[in-house]
Amino acid sequence: MRKHPLLNILLVTALCCIFLPLAVVLLWSVTGRWPWPGLLPESYTLRTVKELFFGSASLPKLLLSSISLALTVGILGTVIGVLTARATELYRFRGKSLVYMGSFFPLLVPGTVFAMGIQITLIRLGLSDTVTGVILVHLIAAVPYCITIMTDVTRSVGSKLEQQAQVLGATPLRSFFEVTLPSLLPGILSSVSMGFILSYSQYFTTLMVGGGRVKTIALVLVPYIQSGDRALSSVYSVAFVGSALLVFFLFEGTIHSIQKGEDSL
Numbered sequence: 001m002r003k004h005p006l007l008n009i010l011l012v013t014a015l016c017c018i019f020l021p022l023a024v025v026l027l028w029s030v031t032g033r034w035p036w037p038g039l040l041p042e043s044y045t046l047r048t049v050k051e052l053f054f055g056s057a058s059l060p061k062l063l064l065s066s067i068s069l070a071l072t073v074g075i076l077g078t079v080i081g082v083l084t085a086r087a088t089e090l091y092r093f094r095g096k097s098l099v100y101m102g103s104f105f106p107l108l109v110p111g112t113v114f115a116m117g118i119q120i121t122l123i124r125l126g127l128s129d130t131v132t133g134v135i136l137v138h139l140i141a142a143v144p145y146c147i148t149i150m151t152d153v154t155r156s157v158g159s160k161l162e163q164q165a166q167v168l169g170a171t172p173l174r175s176f177f178e179v180t181l182p183s184l185l186p187g188i189l190s191s192v193s194m195g196f197i198l199s200y201s202q203y204f205t206t207l208m209v210g211g212g213r214v215k216t217i218a219l220v221l222v223p224y225i226q227s228g229d230r231a232l233s234s235v236y237s238v239a240f241v242g243s244a245l246l247v248f249f250l251f252e253g254t255i256h257s258i259q260k261g262e263d264s265l
Contacts, residue, residue: 029235048235066216073138074195081146085154103147106140115208129211137209142195153187186255193251
């Protein structure tokens with residue numbers, strides 16, 4: 001089936017809007033001097049690349065801490081999303097609507113107010129300036145999105161196959177892991193991906209709760225942008241966007257492989 005020419009034009013335009021600015025940022029990351037109105041830089045330098053790998057913030061260590069923290073948030077948020085979605089979609093109990101609506105309360109509070117309020121609470125709990133505190137505050141921001149994704153997926157999957165497995169003698173735990181979980185897996189990966197992106201891009205809450213001790217790539221990137229050093233801010237931006245896209249495409253590739261396997265069955 002051939003695509004409509006207008007659809008191809010829109011697709012090319014969208015790709016240009018994404019990759020052309022990224023190409024300019026990539027060029028800025030190795031630029032020594034680029035005065036206006038020159039079309040291309042006058043000089044190039046590897047100073048930014050050296051700073052990226054051998055500077056005060058070592059990129060491998062920074063990426064490892066950022067990715068591991070964001071993955072932890074995505075996984076924990078998805079677990080909460082699965083449990084909440086199954087409770088609200090498959091069971092009847094008092095206050096069910098309140099539980100569902102309460103999951104969206106963090107979205108109603110402005111980010112600055114939320115960060116200052118949660119920081120005071122975490123100081124009293126002894127979790128300020130710790131990785132645990134940062135994970136908790138990121139988790140609060142990611143949970144509404146994870147619950148929304150898992151609620152839609154759980155509603156579409158339903159519980160009939162799981163009930164049928166229990167009728168045939170499977171335990172509730174076995175019927176969930178062997179029947180329902182494979183059907184939920186694409187949604188679970190999407191939820192983890194969403195939680196990862198939300199956590200990976202957090203700056204203000206990480207700064208407030210982490211106190212500058214918990215290092216993430218977003219925390220290092222923003223001061224370079226504010227300093228006006230375009231070359232250093234560009235090279236960190238490329239590292240930030242590239243690492244986020246790499247993890248995102250890994251999730252999307254896994255989801256596509258799972259769906260392709262299901263279609264072939």
